[in-house]
Amino acid sequence: MLNTDIYGEFETAWCPGCGDHAILKSLKQALAILEIEPHQYVHCSGIGQAAKTPHYLRCNCFNGLHGRSLPPAQAIKLANPDATVLVSSGDGCSYGEGGNHFLAAIRRNVDITVIVHDNQIYGLTKGQASPTTSEGSKTKSQPWGVTNQPFNPMAVAVAMRANFVARSFSGMMEHLTDMIVQAVRHPGFSLVDVLQPCVSFNKINTFSWYKERCKPIDPAHDPTNWEAAMQVASVFGQTIPVGVIYKNDRPPLGARYKTLAAGPLHERTPNLAAVERIMQTFA
Amino acid sequence: MQLTAATILIGGEAGQGLATVGHLLTKTLVRAGYDVVVTQDYQSRIRGGHNTFAIRTTLPGEGPRVAAPSASVDILVALNQETIDLHTPALTPGGVLLMGQAMSAHDVNALAVPYKELIPKPIFENVAALGVLCGLLGLDRAHPARLVTEQFQKKGQDVIDQNLAVLAKSHDWVEQQPHGFGPLAKAPARGEHLALNGNEAVALGAMAAGCTFCSYYPMTPATSVPMMLAAHAETVGIVVEQAEDEIAAVNMVLGASYAGARAMTATSGGGFALMVEGVSLAGMTETPLVVFLSQRPGPATGLPTRTEQADLTLALYAGHGEFPRAIFAPGTIEQCFHLTVHAFNQAEKAQTAIFVLSDQFLADSVRNVEPFDLAALPPAVLPDRSDDAPESYQRYAVTESGVSPRRLPCAGQSLVVLDSDEHTPDGHITEDLAVRVTMHEKRLRKHALLRTDAIPPDYDGPPTPDLLLACWGSTLGAVQEAAALLRAEGQAVGVLHFTQVWPLNPDHFLPRFAQAGKVVMVEGNHAGQLANCIRMETGFAMTQCITRYDGLPFTARYILDRL
Numbered sequence: 001m002l003n004t005d006i007y008g009e010f011e012t013a014w015c016p017g018c019g020d021h022a023i024l025k026s027l028k029q030a031l032a033i034l035e036i037e038p039h040q041y042v043h044c045s046g047i048g049q050a051a052k053t054p055h056y057l058r059c060n061c062f063n064g065l066h067g068r069s070l071p072p073a074q075a076i077k078l079a080n081p082d083a084t085v086l087v088s089s090g091d092g093c094s095y096g097e098g099g100n101h102f103l104a105a106i107r108r109n110v111d112i113t114v115i116v117h118d119n120q121i122y123g124l125t126k127g128q129a130s131p132t133t134s135e136g137s138k139t140k141s142q143p144w145g146v147t148n149q150p151f152n153p154m155a156v157a158v159a160m161r162a163n164f165v166a167r168s169f170s171g172m173m174e175h176l177t178d179m180i181v182q183a184v185r186h187p188g189f190s191l192v193d194v195l196q197p198c199v200s201f202n203k204i205n206t207f208s209w210y211k212e213r214c215k216p217i218d219p220a221h222d223p224t225n226w227e228a229a230m231q232v233a234s235v236f237g238q239t240i241p242v243g244v245i246y247k248n249d250r251p252p253l254g255a256r257y258k259t260l261a262a263g264p265l266h267e268r269t270p271n272l273a274a275v276e277r278i279m280q281t282f283a
Numbered sequence: 284m285q286l287t288a289a290t291i292l293i294g295g296e297a298g299q300g301l302a303t304v305g306h307l308l309t310k311t312l313v314r315a316g317y318d319v320v321v322t323q324d325y326q327s328r329i330r331g332g333h334n335t336f337a338i339r340t341t342l343p344g345e346g347p348r349v350a351a352p353s354a355s356v357d358i359l360v361a362l363n364q365e366t367i368d369l370h371t372p373a374l375t376p377g378g379v380l381l382m383g384q385a386m387s388a389h390d391v392n393a394l395a396v397p398y399k400e401l402i403p404k405p406i407f408e409n410v411a412a413l414g415v416l417c418g419l420l421g422l423d424r425a426h427p428a429r430l431v432t433e434q435f436q437k438k439g440q441d442v443i444d445q446n447l448a449v450l451a452k453s454h455d456w457v458e459q460q461p462h463g464f465g466p467l468a469k470a471p472a473r474g475e476h477l478a479l480n481g482n483e484a485v486a487l488g489a490m491a492a493g494c495t496f497c498s499y500y501p502m503t504p505a506t507s508v509p510m511m512l513a514a515h516a517e518t519v520g521i522v523v524e525q526a527e528d529e530i531a532a533v534n535m536v537l538g539a540s541y542a543g544a545r546a547m548t549a550t551s552g553g554g555f556a557l558m559v560e561g562v563s564l565a566g567m568t569e570t571p572l573v574v575f576l577s578q579r580p581g582p583a584t585g586l587p588t589r590t591e592q593a594d595l596t597l598a599l600y601a602g603h604g605e606f607p608r609a610i611f612a613p614g615t616i617e618q619c620f621h622l623t624v625h626a627f628n629q630a631e632k633a634q635t636a637i638f639v640l641s642d643q644f645l646a647d648s649v650r651n652v653e654p655f656d657l658a659a660l661p662p663a664v665l666p667d668r669s670d671d672a673p674e675s676y677q678r679y680a681v682t683e684s685g686v687s688p689r690r691l692p693c694a695g696q697s698l699v700v701l702d703s704d705e706h707t708p709d710g711h712i713t714e715d716l717a718v719r720v721t722m723h724e725k726r727l728r729k730h731a732l733l734r735t736d737a738i739p740p741d742y743d744g745p746p747t748p749d750l751l752l753a754c755w756g757s758t759l760g761a762v763q764e765a766a767a768l769l770r771a772e773g774q775a776v777g778v779l780h781f782t783q784v785w786p787l788n789p790d791h792f793l794p795r796f797a798q799a800g801k802v803v804m805v806e807g808n809h810a811g812q813l814a815n816c817i818r819m820e821t822g823f824a825m826t827q828c829i830t831r832y833d834g835l836p837f838t839a840r841y842i843l844d845r846l
Binding site: 015038039040041042047052054055056058060061062063065070071072073074075076078079080082083088100101103104144257258259260262263265266268269270272273274275276277278279280282283 | 350409416474477478479480483487490491492493496498506515517518519521522524526527528531534535536537539541542543544545560561564568570654655657658660663673691692693694695696697698699700701702703704710722735812828846
């Protein structure tokens with residue numbers, strides 16, 4: 001295991017008490033356990049407080065646009081199969097603005113790990129409902145109470161047979177670290193949805209609200225059993241099961257690209273002999 | 284009398300094989316040493332409708348080659364009655380109509396081809412049509428025979444022999460007909476030429492530039508570029524990924540580019556509209572981005588399969604905020620190839636978004652070109668491959684040119700930090716407004732670099748013309764031909780063709796404008812977008828703008844009628 005000091009210490013822009021602090025700490029622990037050095041991985045993010053995570057780590061960082069963390073992350077992994085690629089972003093970024101990319105990424109199954117900081121609210125824009133906000137919650141933008149059904153990322157990911165689907169809670173750091181470690185080790189698209197309190201804008205789903213409800217999944221649960229996983233994924237209420245909900249071993253996309261067998265794309269030089277042959281087919 | 288030029292228009296429903304006949308004849312003509320320019324007109328449907336494939340062929344001669352469609356037709360090949368009804372008015376007095384036996388002609392020189400006698404099965408109709416056309420044009424029989432042999436190589440000798448028999452029989456048949464159509468004068472010998480359309484040349488250019496990654500969402504008329512890259516992906520070493528939408532496509536390109544791939548996307552206006560935030564991201568993060576933007580008429584879905592040049596201002600202003608970019612506009616197949624190679628190098632050199640602006644006409648227009656000299660291409664501009672002093676490496680180090688050394692993540696010990704927010708030289712998010720000013724100015728300094736490298740417009744004509752015709756992109760051929768016709772009447776006419784439409788260096792063209800009597804811009808949009816851009820940059824106002832926006836490409840006739 002590496003020393004977590006190599007990932008640096010940075011002053012953050014997060015509120016005191018925000019779940020992001022614990023997620024960052026767990027992430028560093030997980031990287032240390034995985035023995036991934038800063039120069040060996042790329043951390044991608046979108047926009048939002050969670051998306052600032054890579055700025056608080058020594059790492060290669062692609063901090064792009066709101067909702068758009070997944071397309072560059074997948075392309076980075078395809079362009080450089082040697083790189084470990086992680087994504088940190090919030091519930092709005094991942095399931096709202098980036099919803100189409102989320103679905104497509106599961107289908108595409110590139111070997112990346114996505115950590116969603118899910119606080120069930122838009123924090124950075126000061127308190128609007130997010131795709132995961134509970135029905136009936138009153139917010140500044142929905143003063144009559146949210147009427148949309150909340151998005152269930154676990155159920156959607158399991159329904160689509162994503163390669164690795166897990167949930168954790170920022171108040172269970174050891175558990176969270178373990179989920180991230182398992183997710184990175186698992187080939188293909190891995191999702192870790194992390195419940196976390198937003199101390200400034202979510203007065204319903206507080207630290208104690210999650211703490212009372214988040215319970216480790218029954219150890220007898222078989223994450224390779226899709227029907228059982230759908231059952232677990234659909235539970236979110238008085239009890240919120242945390243742990244590995246579903247696992248699949250569909251080969252990652254990169255393995256299907258013969259072009260990538262020769263290593264990272266940045267090492268290639270133009271193959272002019274091949275271009276010459278292709279050109280001659282037009283004679 | 285022997286002809287030095289002919290236009291063959293094949294018309295019919297989509298799915299009837301008109302493009303197959305068209306491509307076979309085009310290739311035969313190119314191999315026989317003629318110049319060709321193909322114009323394809325088709326509808327946004329898979330079968331049915333009315334499509335045409337027009338080949339204008341000329342004897343190579345002195346002066347600029349013919350590179351535009353013709354408004355008139357010498358051989359009309361009708362695969363259905365509708366073609367006869369629609370296109371007979373365009374048939375020249377000496378022209379001939381080729382039709383099936385069940386069709387009826389409108390008082391023109393017509394040949395009803397007895398397909399039932401010439402071919403054993405309907406599947407041979409394309410080859411029979413090729414034989415008849417080659418016979419009419421008086422082409423050497425060896426060229427179509429060799430082409431047909433190559434075409435059916437994979438299907439075995441039997442199939443080849445059957446097709447050759449049909450070809451010969453059709454050729455014999457037409458030679459016995461009193462059609463009165465003069466043969467083409469024999470073309471002088473020349474070296475090997477390729478028959479390439481604009482998009483094929485762009486794809487070859489991308490491959491020659493060392494493109495290793497392309498993500499796209501299919502959209503006419505750009506799709507054939509990624510399709511061709513996909514077809515050769517494993518041979519050349521490219522990852523081609525079909526994205527879930529254009530937003531993903533452009534963001535994927537940026538991710539791949541960040542990781543060191545030479546990456547591009549290809550789209551048309553409607554798809555590009557979705558990519559705009561990604562273009563802005565390229566500007567802020569200084570990530571090389573090559574966008575092949577093949578224009579079609581808009582707004583919105585517009586005329587999906589027709590041509591226009593109305594996305595220049597979209598490309599010019601795409602993205603919020605200010606950042607440098609360059610826009611190239613090929614007018615020939617050769618320029619499609621070379622400007623694509625150049626786009627990759629400029630994208631790396633200036634670390635920003637670079638556009639290759641083509642259109643449907645050029646995308647689908649097959650022409651003959653000499654094979655490109657790949658050995659003579661400029662060396663590829665590449666990222667900083669050193670890994671010296673990784674601890675002090677700063678992705679956005681402030682430099683005099685504005686260009687910072689671009690290292691690659693996971694390619695060494697250096698950490699590469701990229702951010703869409705305003706950032707410090709080491710790439711981290713900042714709200715220090717003094718840093719903002721420094722970084723903004725650093726990025727904008729790269730405009731000067733792109734401007735210094737600006738490709739001067741090509742000029743052809745006398746030093747002080749009475750009339751200067753200015754144009755950009757695919758309009759070139761029609762403008763050159765209009766100028767040639769005017770010169771034949773004794774007028775002093777110059778042609779100025781812009782292959783780089785941004786940034787502009789006024790020193791390259793203002794003196795020419797000053798020396799001309801009238802300056803007329805010819806472009807395929809309503810506003811006169813390049814004319815407006817030139818006025819914005821220089822204050823120079825054109826005497827006249829000749830515009831076209833009915834979905835069809837310019838012809839010389841169209842221009843002359845409006846002068």
